Amino acid sequence: MALLQQSCRSSSGILPVLGRVLQRSFAAAAADDKITIEVMPYKAHRIEPPSNVVETSIAELTSMYELMYTMRRMEIAADMMYKAKLIRGFCHLYDGQEAVMTGIEYAITRDDAVITSYRDHCQHLSRGGTVKEVMAELMGKVDGASKGLGGSMHMYNKQAEFYGGNGIVGAQIPLGTGLAFAKKYQGKRNIGITMYGDGAANQGQKYEALNMA
Amino acid sequence: MTVRDAINSALDEELARDPAVYILGEEVGEYQGAYKITRGLLQKYGADRVRDTPITERERQQRRQVQQQGRRQQWQQQRQQWHRRQRRQQWQRRQHQLEPHGFTGIAVGSAFAGLRPVCEFMTWNFAMQAIDQIINSAAKTLFMSAGKINCPIVFRGPNGAAAGVAAQHSQCFAAWYTHCPGLKVISPYDAEDARGLMKAAIRDDDPIIFLENEILYGQAFPVSPQVLDKDFVLPIGKAKVMRQGTHVTITAHSKMVGFSLAAAEKLAAEGIEAEVINLRSLRPLDRPAIAASVKKTHHLVNVEEGWPTCGIGSEICAVAMEDSFDQLDAPVGRVTGADVPTAYATELEKASFPSVDDIVKVVKQTLGKA
Numbered sequence: 001m002a003l004l005q006q007s008c009r010s011s012s013g014i015l016p017v018l019g020r021v022l023q024r025s026f027a028a029a030a031a032d033d034k035i036t037i038e039v040m041p042y043k044a045h046r047i048e049p050p051s052n053v054v055e056t057s058i059a060e061l062t063s064m065y066e067l068m069y070t071m072r073r074m075e076i077a078a079d080m081m082y083k084a085k086l087i088r089g090f091c092h093l094y095d096g097q098e099a100v101m102t103g104i105e106y107a108i109t110r111d112d113a114v115i116t117s118y119r120d121h122c123q124h125l126s127r128g129g130t131v132k133e134v135m136a137e138l139m140g141k142v143d144g145a146s147k148g149l150g151g152s153m154h155m156y157n158k159q160a161e162f163y164g165g166n167g168i169v170g171a172q173i174p175l176g177t178g179l180a181f182a183k184k185y186q187g188k189r190n191i192g193i194t195m196y197g198d199g200a201a202n203q204g205q206k207y208e209a210l211n212m213a
Numbered sequence: 214m215t216v217r218d219a220i221n222s223a224l225d226e227e228l229a230r231d232p233a234v235y236i237l238g239e240e241v242g243e244y245q246g247a248y249k250i251t252r253g254l255l256q257k258y259g260a261d262r263v264r265d266t267p268i269t270e271r272e273r274q275q276r277r278q279v280q281q282q283g284r285r286q287q288w289q290q291q292r293q294q295w296h297r298r299q300r301r302q303q304w305q306r307r308q309h310q311l312e313p314h315g316f317t318g319i320a321v322g323s324a325f326a327g328l329r330p331v332c333e334f335m336t337w338n339f340a341m342q343a344i345d346q347i348i349n350s351a352a353k354t355l356f357m358s359a360g361k362i363n364c365p366i367v368f369r370g371p372n373g374a375a376a377g378v379a380a381q382h383s384q385c386f387a388a389w390y391t392h393c394p395g396l397k398v399i400s401p402y403d404a405e406d407a408r409g410l411m412k413a414a415i416r417d418d419d420p421i422i423f424l425e426n427e428i429l430y431g432q433a434f435p436v437s438p439q440v441l442d443k444d445f446v447l448p449i450g451k452a453k454v455m456r457q458g459t460h461v462t463i464t465a466h467s468k469m470v471g472f473s474l475a476a477a478e479k480l481a482a483e484g485i486e487a488e489v490i491n492l493r494s495l496r497p498l499d500r501p502a503i504a505a506s507v508k509k510t511h512h513l514v515n516v517e518e519g520w521p522t523c524g525i526g527s528e529i530c531a532v533a534m535e536d537s538f539d540q541l542d543a544p545v546g547r548v549t550g551a552d553v554p555t556a557y558a559t560e561l562e563k564a565s566f567p568s569v570d571d572i573v574k575v576v577k578q579t580l581g582k583a
Contacts, residue, residue: 113326147359154357163325163362168349174315175350178322185235185261185328192322208315211267 032057064106068098071122074131078121078138087138090167091152092119101126104193111188113179115163115172116195118153123195127162129155170203172196177209214440217430219404220250220369223411224331226443228258231329234415237264237320238333238370239313247335248371248430266316317343317368321350321420324366329415334370337386337424344389351420352395367414369423372400373467373518374566376428380554383562385519387466390422391495391528397449398496400424402470403434406493409447417449424495426468452499454506458488461512461576464503464529466492469516469548469567476572487576495525500532507537512579514546518566521549546579548572 034055042049075095082091094101097119104114105126116123121134129145137144138152145155154165163179166172176194183190200206214222227234240247242255242265255263313334320332334340340347351364373385390398397419401407407425414421439445455470456477465473470491477487488506492499507513515529526547533545551565 115322145359146357146361149359150357156354156358156361158358158361163322164354164358166350168345171318171345171350174318174346175322175325177315178319178324179326181319182323182326182328185323205314205318208267208312209319211312212315212319 032059060106064102067105067126068102070131071095071098071101071125074125074134075121078135081135081138087152088140089151090118091138092117094119094122098122100195108191108193110160112190113161113163113176113183113192114195115166115176115179115192117169117172117197117200118165118167119197120153120155120165123162124155124157124165127157128160129157129162170196170200170205173200173203173206174209177213180213214404214408214436215431215433216401216404216407216425217248217250219407219436220411220425221252221254222441223408223415224251224254225257227331227412227415228254228262230443231415233327234329234331235262235264236331236333237266237316239266239335241265241333246333248427250425250430251333267312313339313343314346317346318350320366321346321364324351324364324420325354325362329365329367331367331369331415334368336375336382336427337370337372338382338384340368340370340386347390347396347420347422348393352393355419356395363418364420365418367411367417367421367423369411369414369425371427371430372424373426374428374550374555374562377557377559377562379557383555385517385550387424387495387517387519388524388528390424391498391525392523393496396420396422396496397494398422398424399449399494400466401493402429402467402491403432404436405434405440406447406453406491408436408440409445410449410493412444413446413449416446421449422496424467429468429471432471447493450494450497450499452493452502453491454488454502455491456487456489458486458510460485460487460510461514461580462488462490462503462506462510463514463516463572463576464490464492465516466495466525467518469518472567472569473516473572475569476576479569479573480576485576485580485582498528498532500536503529503532504536504540507533507540511540511542512576513537513541514548514572514576514579516548516567516572518550520552521547522552524549543579543581546575548575 034057037054037056039052039054041052072095075093078091079093081087101122114123114127124134124145133145137146137148137150137155140148142148153167156162156164173194173196176192180192183192224236236251236254241251242260242263245252251263317332320330324330347368351366355363374383387400390396399410399414399421401410414423455474463473473489477489480487488510490502490506513533515526517525519525526549530545533541548567548571553565555565556562
């Protein structure tokens with residue numbers, strides 16, 4: 001372990017890719033210092049790929065990790081509750097995908113719109129919700145994100161521009177296009193993020209929405 | 214004022230009043246509207262506020278070609294082709310719907326974000342493809358979000374039978390949408406209804422189903438100066454008594470109000486005074502108005518163009534039973550369309566929908582004078 005740290009502090013040229021990623025001496029940097037990380041290069045199709053060198057800080061990385069870890073623990077707890085029959089109906093979990101929403105969240109602002117499918121517990125969390133709200137909603141309590149009226153699949157936060165939480169596969173794609181359209185119509189420079197899976201990828205309305213976009 | 218002009222003027226004024234209002238649908242822009250309801254609006258407000266949703270791939274390709282090459286010849290050729298196509302095509306051939314599911318979802322999403330779309334369907338038959346977005350996204354979200362996210366959208370288009378368009382283009386969807394909580398359903402009859410209710414619908418913060426009637430578009434009705442005021446708004450959920458009567462109450466919506474009034478004239482000649490109620494709103498239904506009328510007349514007949522099973526008439530019967538059971542001297546009568554998909558042949562189509570004589574017959578049956 002000490003050896004690894006030592007070799008990390010030396011210059012880059014002779015280390016393998018993994019070593020290069022670990023090159024920054026995290027232990028030595030202060031919390032708010034800008035650090036630069038080189039990530040895997042992007043594959044691009046008909047666009048200019050973004051730079052694969054990212055600037056971040058220890059504080060930011062730590063808070064990202066905290067968010068992801070909270071998401072993971074929350075989803076695992078929800079899984080256990082579902083198996084204990086404390087949660088009824090559907091319960092779609094996001095453990096394993098936490099990095100996706102975390103990365104998006106740190107790249108956008110609270111004025112950008114986000115919409116997703118029924119797999120929305122972690123999106124609700126990252127958009128300003130609390131774990132208590134999510135768990136209470138899963139159990140149908142009035143303290144829940146939608147006062148128990150929505151359940152697992154229907155959590156929203158209008159102030160943070162989070163539009164759910166949509167149960168019908170693929171329906172969120174034209175809705176998300178509409179959210180982005182509204183930003184354009186209102187002359188704002190914000191964007192809309194629409195998240196969907198491979199089932200929704202086959203929906204006709206996805207292609208209709210992409211066509212119109 | 215014709216119903217068409219009533220709706221057009223209402224849209225015009227609401228577009229001017231609120232910049233968040235915009236119109237989208239097939240052929241609403243350049244073609245001036247499949248039924249010319251949006252005539253002149255593209256020219257007045259621009260393509261940002263009156264948006265054509267996609268038509269055919271070929272036309273799109275042609276436009277793209279013209280854009281890319283930008284040569285004057287190409288443009289002239291394009292315009293020539295366009296004019297030729299306009300002359301050649303009749304409105305029936307425009308009734309293919311290509312992307313209603315997509316554009317309805319886009320409209321609903323933009324309403325969530327605060328815009329106020331008016332989403333036109335060429336007819337409500339095509340909205341069946343988009344009905345998931347109307348019900349599951351627009352109607353239910355206010356409830357599922359516990360009041361956080363509302364959807365101030367108006368869905369509009371012609372509903373019910375036209376003339377010779379056969380089974381898949383002639384269905385009445387009044388009962389389908391009236392069934393669903395989270396929606397408000399409006400079915401106007403005359404120009405005053407169309408103007409006042411369209412303006413009310415656009416100003417309303419909930420999703421509204423606005424069921425027009427193609428046959429009524431061209432019909433002219435006298436309107437008072439009050440109706441022409443730019444803030445003339447009718448309350449949603451209130452019916453109108455079109456004609457006072459004492460022997461029987463006839464409730465109807467849309468085109469059937471006209472037929473009921475004509476039937477009332479025929480009945481008056483035989484000494485039967487019918488009270489005709491124009492329901493205007495199907496959801497919420499003006500139950501007190503119906504109850505007050507039945508308290509006076511003790512007989513009720515509902516007239517609708519849609520199919521009988523689980524139709525608007527069924528709801529009127531239930532409402533009458535719940536609110537006015539002791540007031541009724543006879544079972545509620547229903548005049549409905551025939552329980553069959555609409556045929557194409559003229560005589561069969563005519564026989565599939567209520568006529569004035571059908572209404573007279575059922576009223577007399579209800580009164581025991583058949």
